[in-house]
Amino acid sequence: xxxxxxxxxxxGKPAPASTLGVAGWVRGNLFSSLPNAILxxxxxYIAYAFLSAVIGWALIDAVWEAKNRRECLDLxxxxxxCWPGVKAWIPNLIYGLYPKDQVWRINTGFLVLAVWAVPLxxxxxxxxxxxxxxxxxxxxxxxxxxxxxxxxxxxxxxxxALGLAGFLASWVIAIGEWRGEVxxxxxxxxxxxxxxxxxxxxxxxxxxxxxxxxxxxxGGLFLTLxxxxxxxxxxxxxxxxxxLGRRSRMPLIAAVSxxxxxxxxxxxxxxxxxxxxTMLPLFLPAGVEVNRxxxxxxxVCLFSSAYMAEIVRGGxxxxxxxxxxxxxxxxxxxxxxxxxxxxxxxxxxxxxNIVGTFIGLFKDTxxxxxxxxxDLLSMARAVGEDTVWLGxxxxxxxxxxxxxxxxxxSMSQYSFNLEAKLGAGQRR
Amino acid sequence: xxxxxxxxxxxxxxxxxxxxxxxxxxxxxxxxxxVVCGPSGSGKSTMIRCINQLEHHQQGDVLIHGQAFGESAxxxxxxxxxxxxxxxxxxxxxxxxxxxxxxFALIWVKQMPKAEAEALAMSLLERVRIPEQAHxxxxxxxxxxQQRVAIARALCMAPKVMLxxxxxxxxxxxxxxxxxxxxxxxxxxxxxxxxxxHEMSFARRVADRVIFMDQGEIVEEAxxxxxxxxxxxxxxxxxxxxxx
Numbered sequence: 327x328x329x330x331x332x333x334x335x336x337x338g339k340p341a342p343a344s345t346l347g348v349a350g351w352v353r354g355n356l357f358s359s360l361p362n363a364i365l366x367x368x369x370x371y372i373a374y375a376f377l378s379a380v381i382g383w384a385l386i387d388a389v390w391e392a393k394n395r396r397e398c399l400d401l402x403x404x405x406x407x408c409w410p411g412v413k414a415w416i417p418n419l420i421y422g423l424y425p426k427d428q429v430w431r432i433n434t435g436f437l438v439l440a441v442w443a444v445p446l447x448x449x450x451x452x453x454x455x456x457x458x459x460x461x462x463x464x465x466x467x468x469x470x471x472x473x474x475x476x477x478x479x480x481x482x483x484x485x486x487a488l489g490l491a492g493f494l495a496s497w498v499i500a501i502g503e504w505r506g507e508v509x510x511x512x513x514x515x516x517x518x519x520x521x522x523x524x525x526x527x528x529x530x531x532x533x534x535x536x537x538x539x540x541x542x543x544x545g546g547l548f549l550t551l552x553x554x555x556x557x558x559x560x561x562x563x564x565x566x567x568x569x570l571g572r573r574s575r576m577p578l579i580a581a582v583s584x585x586x587x588x589x590x591x592x593x594x595x596x597x598x599x600x601x602x603x604t605m606l607p608l609f610l611p612a613g614v615e616v617n618r619x620x621x622x623x624x625x626v627c628l629f630s631s632a633y634m635a636e637i638v639r640g641g642x643x644x645x646x647x648x649x650x651x652x653x654x655x656x657x658x659x660x661x662x663x664x665x666x667x668x669x670x671x672x673x674x675x676x677x678x679n680i681v682g683t684f685i686g687l688f689k690d691t692x693x694x695x696x697x698x699x700x701d702l703l704s705m706a707r708a709v710g711e712d713t714v715w716l717g718x719x720x721x722x723x724x725x726x727x728x729x730x731x732x733x734x735x736s737m738s739q740y741s742f743n744l745e746a747k748l749g750a751g752q753r754r
Numbered sequence: 755x756x757x758x759x760x761x762x763x764x765x766x767x768x769x770x771x772x773x774x775x776x777x778x779x780x781x782x783x784x785x786x787x788x789v790v791c792g793p794s795g796s797g798k799s800t801m802i803r804c805i806n807q808l809e810h811h812q813q814g815d816v817l818i819h820g821q822a823f824g825e826s827a828x829x830x831x832x833x834x835x836x837x838x839x840x841x842x843x844x845x846x847x848x849x850x851x852x853x854x855x856x857x858f859a860l861i862w863v864k865q866m867p868k869a870e871a872e873a874l875a876m877s878l879l880e881r882v883r884i885p886e887q888a889h890x891x892x893x894x895x896x897x898x899x900q901q902r903v904a905i906a907r908a909l910c911m912a913p914k915v916m917l918x919x920x921x922x923x924x925x926x927x928x929x930x931x932x933x934x935x936x937x938x939x940x941x942x943x944x945x946x947x948x949x950x951x952h953e954m955s956f957a958r959r960v961a962d963r964v965i966f967m968d969q970g971e972i973v974e975e976a977x978x979x980x981x982x983x984x985x986x987x988x989x990x991x992x993x994x995x996x997x998x
Contacts, residue, residue: 331835553968580963646843647846648841648843648845649845649847651808651839651841651845652839652846652847653847654808654834655808655834655837655838655839655841655908656807656835656858656859656863656907656908656911657831657832657834657835657863657911658831658857658859658862658863659827659828659831662862662863666862667847668856670849671847671848671849674849748849
């Protein structure tokens with residue numbers, strides 16, 4: 327018998343030169359045919375015309391120093407932007423009517439949040455979930471006193487101390503994991519360390535007294551962040567529970583969840599806000615007064631959790647039945663398989679939609695202006711009603727637009743990063 | 755004599771009005787290896803999924819080492835832990851690495867310390883001959899490798915019984931033998947196994963009994979030598995003539 331032939335695979339040939347490099351890309355993507363070439367040129371012209379007009383108005387012809395709107399108009403008329411008005415109003419756009427001598431509290435409050443979040447971005451920290459959860463659950467306790475201040479009873483003190491202890495504990499964990507000192511965080515020592523931190527916080531908080539700033543004067547970007555921050559941190563867990571409830575095999579739970587979701591999804595946010603603002607007090611016993619801001623926050627939270635529930639449910643639907651079966655086959659119970667196998671996958675699929683809802687929520691908070699809260703957008707409108715800057719509307723709106731863009735764009739970029747990181751090695 | 759590893763007594767199951775299992779009786783001794791075959795829709799997958807109660811039957815009893823399902827959720831989970839299962843579609847957890855897939859249940863269900871769980875998982879990954887893939891994600895592996903991980907994952911829980919639901923049906927022909935080799939080795943180590951498969955070479959080599967099912971019934975049940983050479987029923991003969 328003859329020897330078997332030996333199979334030798336051919337070496338790959340280089341790709342045609344016309345498809346490589348910058349020239350190849352330009353030819354392939356911009357000028358691949360006559361209609362495409364025309365569209366490319368037209369698009370470039372429109373982009374140029376738009377950008378040159380905006381830059382001319384906002385930067386080149388703009389006025390940077392003036393005492394009032396009249397001065398601006400005398401200098402450039404309407405051809406250029408009048409920025410001094412916006413500059414003068416920046417403190418109000420950001421902090422609302424919050425007392426100027428107390429503004430440091432807002433700054434410190436957000437600085438604390440930023441410092442709390444730092445460990446989430448450090449590669450050597452492993453307990454990111456614990457730190458993230460503690461932040462979402464405990465920061466509001468600390469922040470509410472920071473921002474509101476005033477008299478407090480014992481329960482309130484205990485809760486505020488919990489917030490401070492959460493902050494300290496997060497950093498103890500982060501530093502411990504950096505130095506490799508995980509012994510401190512294991513077994514019974516964990517409770518001793520935690521208890522110690524709590525007592526320390528309690529001591530600090532009891533010595534701490536801040537002047538009351540009523541929520542009536544909260545406003546601007548600060549108010550927008552407070553409302554959407556609550557909405558975001560509340561709606562995700564609530565949405566997860568509602569989605570699980572709607573899929574539950576227990577008829578009562580499924581019916582309650584479905585009713586809640588459909589009820590809130592079937593009415594506009596503006597109606598929900600009105601309902602909570604004007605109708606809710608009618609149902610409460612006389613003398614019980616719920617803060618107007620709190621009413622708005624509750625309304626936004628409930629409304630957004632209904633939307634979030636459907637998004638999470640969409641993610642849950644995408645998980646094949648085999649995953650539940652495999653989890654059951656290795657002996658996992660319902661809560662274990664849901665929280666450790668199903669939800670991590672479902673939420674990853676749902677990230678684009680979840681972040682989309684967060685962005686929508688952030689922008690929808692502008693609606694609270696109709697129940698008399700001064701969010702960022704209403705503050706922008708107030709600039710043009712100021713007698714010194716009368717009629718100055720476009721510039722503050724332009725500024726606020728940029729601000730919204732920065733926030734929303736960062737959120738969407740963060741979601742892209744998160745997707746890429748969580749999707750490592752899982753491409754189907 | 756100790757109770758049989760698995761006992762199905764008068765099992766009946768319906769999907770709506772359609773009866774998928776009809777009076778199934780089956781006793782599997784400890785250490786016995788059963789191969790189940792039959793045309794699609796004959797109820798063989800449903801039967802083995804009733805054994806660990808991924809599907810619920812309406813009549814009859816399923817006893818695992820003499821214990822019945824259905825007393826409480828916690829007890830059902832405990833019984834299930836003794837039954838390993840390998841699926842046609844692997845069903846690995848795609849968000850966990852191969853190693854984590856194996857250690858997951860050890861850590862969360864058996865509360866085993868992480869280091870110990872990892873050592874055990876590595877020894878089983880070596881047994882299925884893919885220790886070098888431990889830190890990859892399942893979807894980076896070939897089908898045959900994924901199925902071997904699935905076998906290792908099931909073995910981690912030290913099951914007393916292993917169920918295989920068409921473990922090679924979703925694989926490319928070139929990868930079937932690497933999975934069958936692992937299964938043959940497992941069979942030779944004395945594991946109680948019920949295997950739904952059409953790999954007749956596997957049945958010939960390791961099965962103690964071959965069961966042929968059609969239309970929700972067990973038609974024929976015989977040792978492989980007898981089953982392949984002198985089947986009693988014409989239905990079995992027709993089936994064998996079509997797949998061999």
